[in-house]
Amino acid sequence: MSGKQKKMLLRILISAALLIIAVLLPVEGPWRFAVFLPAYFTIGWDVLWRAVVNICHGQVFDENFLMALATVGAFCTGFFGSGEYPEAVFVMLFYQVGELFQSYAVGKSRKSIASLMDIRPDYANIEKDGVLEQVDPEEVSAGDAIVIKPGERIPLDGIVLEGASALDTAALTGESLPREVAAGDSVTSGCVNMSGLLRVEVTRPFEESTVSKILDLVENSSSKKARAENFITRFARYYTPIVVCAALALAVLPPLILGGGWGDWIQRALIFLVVSCPCALVISVPLSFFGGIGGASKQGILVKGGNYLEALAQAEMMVFDKTGTLTQGVFRVAGAYPRGCGEEELLEMAALAESYSDHPISRSLKEAWGREPEPGRVTETEELSGRGVRAVVDGRTVWAGNSRLMEELGVACDTCGQAGTAVHVAIDGAYKGHLVIADQVKEDAAQAIRELKEAGVQRTVMLTGDRKEVGESVAKELGLDEAYTQLLPAGKVEKVEELLKQKSPKGKLAFVGDGINDAPVLSRADIGIAMGGLGSDAAIEAADIVLMDDKPSKIAEAMRISRRTLGIVRQNIVFALAVKGLVLVLSALGLSNMWEAVFADVGVAVLAILNAMRALNVKK
Amino acid sequence: MKKKFKMVDLDCANCAAKMENAIRKIDGVQDAVVSFMAQRLTVEADDSRFEEIMDQIVKACKKVEPDCQILR
Numbered sequence: 162m163s164g165k166q167k168k169m170l171l172r173i174l175i176s177a178a179l180l181i182i183a184v185l186l187p188v189e190g191p192w193r194f195a196v197f198l199p200a201y202f203t204i205g206w207d208v209l210w211r212a213v214v215n216i217c218h219g220q221v222f223d224e225n226f227l228m229a230l231a232t233v234g235a236f237c238t239g240f241f242g243s244g245e246y247p248e249a250v251f252v253m254l255f256y257q258v259g260e261l262f263q264s265y266a267v268g269k270s271r272k273s274i275a276s277l278m279d280i281r282p283d284y285a286n287i288e289k290d291g292v293l294e295q296v297d298p299e300e301v302s303a304g305d306a307i308v309i310k311p312g313e314r315i316p317l318d319g320i321v322l323e324g325a326s327a328l329d330t331a332a333l334t335g336e337s338l339p340r341e342v343a344a345g346d347s348v349t350s351g352c353v354n355m356s357g358l359l360r361v362e363v364t365r366p367f368e369e370s371t372v373s374k375i376l377d378l379v380e381n382s383s384s385k386k387a388r389a390e391n392f393i394t395r396f397a398r399y400y401t402p403i404v405v406c407a408a409l410a411l412a413v414l415p416p417l418i419l420g421g422g423w424g425d426w427i428q429r430a431l432i433f434l435v436v437s438c439p440c441a442l443v444i445s446v447p448l449s450f451f452g453g454i455g456g457a458s459k460q461g462i463l464v465k466g467g468n469y470l471e472a473l474a475q476a477e478m479m480v481f482d483k484t485g486t487l488t489q490g491v492f493r494v495a496g497a498y499p500r501g502c503g504e505e506e507l508l509e510m511a512a513l514a515e516s517y518s519d520h521p522i523s524r525s526l527k528e529a530w531g532r533e534p535e536p537g538r539v540t541e542t543e544e545l546s547g548r549g550v551r552a553v554v555d556g557r558t559v560w561a562g563n564s565r566l567m568e569e570l571g572v573a574c575d576t577c578g579q580a581g582t583a584v585h586v587a588i589d590g591a592y593k594g595h596l597v598i599a600d601q602v603k604e605d606a607a608q609a610i611r612e613l614k615e616a617g618v619q620r621t622v623m624l625t626g627d628r629k630e631v632g633e634s635v636a637k638e639l640g641l642d643e644a645y646t647q648l649l650p651a652g653k654v655e656k657v658e659e660l661l662k663q664k665s666p667k668g669k670l671a672f673v674g675d676g677i678n679d680a681p682v683l684s685r686a687d688i689g690i691a692m693g694g695l696g697s698d699a700a701i702e703a704a705d706i707v708l709m710d711d712k713p714s715k716i717a718e719a720m721r722i723s724r725r726t727l728g729i730v731r732q733n734i735v736f737a738l739a740v741k742g743l744v745l746v747l748s749a750l751g752l753s754n755m756w757e758a759v760f761a762d763v764g765v766a767v768l769a770i771l772n773a774m775r776a777l778n779v780k781k
Numbered sequence: 782m783k784k785k786f787k788m789v790d791l792d793c794a795n796c797a798a799k800m801e802n803a804i805r806k807i808d809g810v811q812d813a814v815v816s817f818m819a820q821r822l823t824v825e826a827d828d829s830r831f832e833e834i835m836d837q838i839v840k841a842c843k844k845v846e847p848d849c850q851i852l853r
Contacts, residue, residue, distance in 0.1 A: 165790060165848075211847065218844040224793070264792055271818060394798045443795045444817075451818040 162265065169261050173254065176204035180250050194239070197246040205232060205253040227405075227434045228256055234431040235755065238424050252435065252755050259763025266770045267444065280332045280351040280372050282316035288360075298350075299367045309359045315352050318370045319361035321345060326357035333375070334710035335461035351375065374701055378463055385466025386447075389730050393446045397439040404437035404745070411749060425751065432748035435758035441737040445769035446730055452776030453726030461709035462719045469705040472688050473723040477668030478660060479618045479716070482653075482682075483625035483635060485675030486692055487713060488600040492521050494529035495601075496579045499594035507594050511586050514552040514559040517542045522582060525598050549584070560587045567592070580634030599631070605714040607639045612717035616724075619668075622660065624653045624682075653682050661687075673716060679703070690716060726776045733769040740765050782831055786822045787852045788815070796846040803841040809834045822851060 162170070179200035186196050202209075205228075212229035235249035284295040286308040293308055298316040301307060306322060309315055315328070327339035330352045339355055342348055348361055350372040367373055412430035416423045450467035457464050464470050484490045499507040512530035515523035516539055541553040548569070549562015560566060567574040567585045572592045577583040581599030585592070610621055623644040625632045636644035645656055657672060664670055672679075672686035680703040683689030691704030692711040701707050708715045744761040747753035791797055797817035804813040804824065812825040826834045839851055 214847060215844075224795075267792075271820070397795060397798075439795065443798070444793070447817060 163268065166261060166265060166268075169257065172203055173257055173261065176200050176250070176254055179203060180247065180254065183250075184247055194236075194246060197250055201232070201236075201250045201253060204250070204257055205229075208253065208256075209233075224438050227401075227438060228253065231431045231435045231755075231758075234427060238428050238431075241424065248755055252759055255756075255759045256435075256763055259759070259767060262767050263444070263763065263770060266767065266774070267448070269774075280314070281376060282314045282350065282372065285316040286310070286313075298370075301363055301367065303363050303366055305363045307361050307363055309354045309361060311354055311356055311358065313354055315348050315350050315354060315359075315361070316372075317361075317363045317367060318348070318350050318365045319363045320347050321359055322362050323360040324358050326359050327355045329353040329355050330710075333371070333461060335459060336710045375458075375463060378465060378701070378707075385468050387450055387467030387471040389471065389727070389734070390446050390450065390467055393439075393442050393734075397443055400439050401437055404433065408433040408437070429748050429751055432753060432755055432758040433745060435755065436741050436744045436748065436761045438762050441741075441762075441766035441769040442734060444766060445733045445737075445773040448770060448773040449726055449730045449733065449776045452773060453722055453729075456726075456777050457719060457722045460715065460718055460722070462715055462722070463701075463707040463709065464719070465705050465707075469688055470723045470726060472669045473671065473706070473720055474727050475667060475669045476618055476671045476688065476720065478620045478622065478664050478670040479613055480622045480624060480657060480660060480670065480672045480686065481641070481713075482672075482674040482679055483623055483627060483632060484600060486673055487606045487623065487639060488602050488635065490675070491601060492525040492582075492598050493601050494525055494596055495581055495599040496597035497594070498575065498577075498596070500575070500592055502593050507586055507596065510554060510559050510588060510593065511561045511584055511596055513539050513554045514542070514550050514561040514586075517552075518544065518550060522584065522598050526584070526596070557589050561585070580631045600635075602635060602638060603711075603713060605712055609713035609715075609717060610640050612714060613720070616717050616720045618720075624648055624656055626650075626653075650678050650681070653679075654685055657682050657685050661685075671716075673713065674704075675711075690719075729772055729776050733772055736772075737765050737769055782828045783823065783825045784831070786824070788820045788822055789850045789852060790848045791815075791817060791820050791846070792848065793846065796849070799845045800842050800849075803845060804838050807834060807837050807841060810838075813838075 177200075180197070183196040183200055188196060208225045209229050212223075212225040215223055215225060232249040232253045235252060236246060239246045239249065282298050285298045285301050286293045287296050287301060288294075288306055288308060301317055307317065307319070311326070321342055321344050323344055325341070325343040327341055328348065330336055330340050330349070332353070333349065333351045340352070342359070347364070348359070350370040408430040411433055412427045416426050447467070450470060453470050454464045454467065457470070464473075481487050494508070497504045497507055508526070508530050512526045513534050515526050516534045539552055539554050540556075543551045545551060545562060545566060548566040549560065551558065551560050553559070560570060561584055563583065564574055564576075564585060567587060570587055570590065572587045572590065574585045574587075574592055575595060577595060577597060579597045579599070581597040583595045583597055585595040587593060613621060620643065621641045623632065623636045623641045625644070625646050626648055627646060629646045632644050632646035648656060657670070661670055669687040671688040671690055672682050673690040673692070674683055675692040679691070683691060683703045683705075688706060689704040690706045690708065691701070692708050692713075706719060708719075740761050744753055744757055748758060797815045800822075801813055801815040804810055804815070804822075809827045809830050810824060811827075812823075814823045815821075816823070822838075824835070824838065835853060839853075842849055842851060
């Protein structure tokens with residue numbers, strides 16, 4: 162509890178005590194009125210004061226004004242009619258209790274959201290003349306060497322110079338498996354060093370580090386408001402004046418028309434006023450979105466604004482980029498089809514023949530073979546551009562390359578049945594079979610597509626610059642509805658434009674890419690989702706939603722969070738309006754009292770806040 | 782120039798919205814966002830008159846919610 166809240170609590174207790182004394186005092190007439198005043202002013206002086214000040218500033222119709230009017234009005238009806246004063250004090254007391262609780266709940270949820278973002282490093286250990294010194298991360302510049310001890314948070318992005326360790330990336334990605342790093346690997350600020358001592362060369366100053374970017378993004382996310390939020394702000398602007406006018410009409414018209422009974426109608430009008438504050442809605446709606454965004458970031462899903470969270474729930478078309486999004490973007494040997502030799506021999510010959518090349522295909526062959534070529538085995542190599550290589554291995558001439566190379570040699574080769582790039586091998590003019598090299602599909606890609614369909618996405622589309630056979634086989638393997646292949650970056654934009662025209666007016670199109678070459682498409686789609694990768698700037702800038710750990714299955718998770726958040730928002734709007742509407746009608750008919758009115762105001766606000774806080778809880 | 786300020790004792794969401802509207806109407810302010818949840822004010826305004834504009838902003842906020850302070 163803050164100091165201000167504690168002071169309020171004290172005032173509430175004192176006022177409650179004074180009220181009890183006043184009720185028990187055996188006095189009558191004007192004195193009875195007087196004994197309630199201390200309790201009333203103890204609890205309500207600031208409300209009265211603010212009401213007066215705000216009216217002077219031209220701010221009529223705020224909460225303070227409504228409460229002041231309602232309680233002063235209750236005193237008046239007591240003075241001229243019933244002689245009942247406790248109600249006015251009670252209403253003010255109850256109102257303040259509610260306000261206190263409300264401010265406590267908001268403070269609490271602010272704190273729990275802030276703790277989710279608890280990735281800001283406090284210090285960096287910088288090495289100066291062999292001595293470690295703790296400095297503010299902002300003072301470290303790129304190129305400095307810093308030391309991170311086990312248990313410490315990595316303060317700045319950098320590259321490991323010395324040491325090996327496991328990093329806990331959970332705060333950034335929601336991933337609980339630690340990441341192994343060793344010399345030469347890049348490390349991201351915000352991760353926690355779990356086991357070994359690391360010496361790291363800083364690559365970016367603090368303002369440009371991943372941590373700063375993420376914090377900035379999340380803190381500013383509340384500035385892009387969802388439609389529901391804007392609706393509520395607009396609603397509040399019209400709602401309060403209308404209710405005040407209605408209250409005025411209720412106080413004046415019926416007694417004039419029906420004659421007499423002023424006190425009763427004024428009482429009803431006052432109740433009307435108390436109900437009218439739109440606070441429950443105005444607080445709980447942004448709180449829900451903030452909670453949803455906070456909960457999502459706990460899972461490594463960064464959402465740039467409430468509007469995107471809202472849009473995601475309506476996603477009907479999900480368009481994917483292939484390489485790096487659904488696939489790992491890493492080439493591996495996916496199949497071996499030897500002819501007249503062993504699988505191992507085929508791989509060995511191909512790897513050795515290609516051992517001097519740095520082409521991604523050659524690298525994947527070497528990786529699959531898994532051994533270092535002994536010196537002297539490969540004696541002569543020649544790159545045959547666009548076709549492959551010729552090399553002399555163990556005294557035999559080996560050709561490795563595409564089918565065109567085999568044609569030129571006059572060697573009959575098999576047609577490859579598997580999607581991917583085929584590397585045919587011929588030794589001394591005899592065909593020895595082929596190897597297939599393909600991009601690996603991400604482990605959770607098929608599951609991601611399945612889950613998205615379950616979550617209500619109607620069309621899943623893949624766009625790729627890759628060859629038709631490759632693209633279509635991946636699409637089939639993952640269960641995507643459509644695949645468009647051999648597209649240039651500009652072609653992807655055109656395709657997305659075309660798809661945007663096909664969707665229903667209310668549905669949204671989301672594009673998922675890895676942020677490389679995708680920026681125009683990411684911004685063209687209704688929702689741009691980027692596979693952030695740790696520290697990829699382009700992706701974080703261009704996209705509306707960033708998946709920190711590159712897992713496509715997180716999209717379905719994000720959709721679930723989005724739906725849940727919107728559900729909570731809707732519950733709150735309906736609940737608050739229903740209770741308020743009901744009490745308004747009851748009070749107009751004279752069937753409700755001040756108690757119910759105060760509940761309809763503060764009580765509903767508190768319940769709505771408690772409900773909104775649920776948005777923060779995201780199941781792992 | 783874009784600057785961020787922390788706000789203390791920003792207690793009501795409705796007031797935050799009102800402040801935002803009031804600040805946006807001040808001459809020289811290009812954009813302003815009052816985030817109730819982050820208790821933060823982000824102002825984008827003319828460089829040359831920034832301090833003077835900030836004085837006006839503080840005044841405008843005091844009008845809406847006298848308790849709330851902007852830490853400069």
